[in-house]
Amino acid sequence: MILLIDMPEVPMKTILEKLGYVEIQCLRKNCHSLRNFIDYFKPEQSIDVMEISGTAGNISLLIYRNDDSQLYPNGQKIHVEYQALDGENTEITWFRKNKYPKKTILHENFSEVLSRDFGLILKCKLPILRRFSIDFKYTSKQFLKKHLLNKSPIKTNTLIIKTNTLITQRQDDILSFLPYICADTLKKLEIEFVDLSGTLMNISKIVEQEHWKRAKELHIHGVSVMAGIQNFEHFSYLVVKFDLLYLKDVLFLKELFFHTPSTFKQYRISFGKLSDRDAFIRELGHPITEQRQTLIFERPDDKENVVTIGFFPKFFEFKIIKKCIAPREVEVN
Known part of the structure; x- marks a missing residue:
């Protein structure tokens, strides 16, 4: 009988490429x-x-292929x-189909156990990830530094960061993490601040990063940002x-x-509030009420598409849409 390890290198590689992570x-x-x-x-x-998320004493790690939900x-x-667990011990639960085996690791902190498993994943030859999500609310960032320092950054199309750190730490929290993510592959950046509604965040340093400049899609939830439009x-x-939205910024976006x-x-x-509500009404030609209002504008040198500006009590929505699907009841300006 030929042992697996005694096989020539080529068939060994072929076998390994057919196997899953487990x-x-x-x-x-x-x-x-x-x-x-x-x-x-x-x-x-x-x-x-x-995906890495959890609570103060429980961290969840999920890895999968985007189209595989089983x-x-x-x-x-x-x-x-x-x-x-008490005494620097850790209980691991593996959620499998129809059963949830558990294992207790003695004398090892649960963050260290997660760190080791995360390192094993990174040792694999991974494709560019569709999505990498990390929850900073309770997750220690030390394991990232431990396994990514002096190594190639994680390549992902979408990066989701969740945090509820103090206002003075938020920007630094994100800045300390971005070097571990490849800017060249990033297309979507999503930042979610939990339990911090109504607060302001200065992102003046984040907007200078290559990750910000290369991403094409941005979602920031839970805070108002401080940065030029x-x-x-x-x-x-x-x-x-934005906490305070200026008319000049809306006009800038309109021209854009x-x-x-x-x-x-x-x-x-x-927005939290408008800089000059009356000035907005004069410029837009419509009162800003509880009802949705929509303005449609022709685009210069573009016969197929129009710009729509929808204004609501607490937000503006700018879109470019096909002229043929524009609401017929709204006059084109």
């Missing part, structure tokens, strides 16, 4: 020779979503939770809130939508 990790535990070969070869994995073994979706003009899709070469652009600009 099977690969089982093989790593089989013997040192297999582990060394796997760590050297780094077989490709189809994982393209990674938990292992029915699918390749892996969901593991790390629960802190010009810092947002390169986004194709934008959801953001008139003249941008792109025909896909949509902004939702929320």
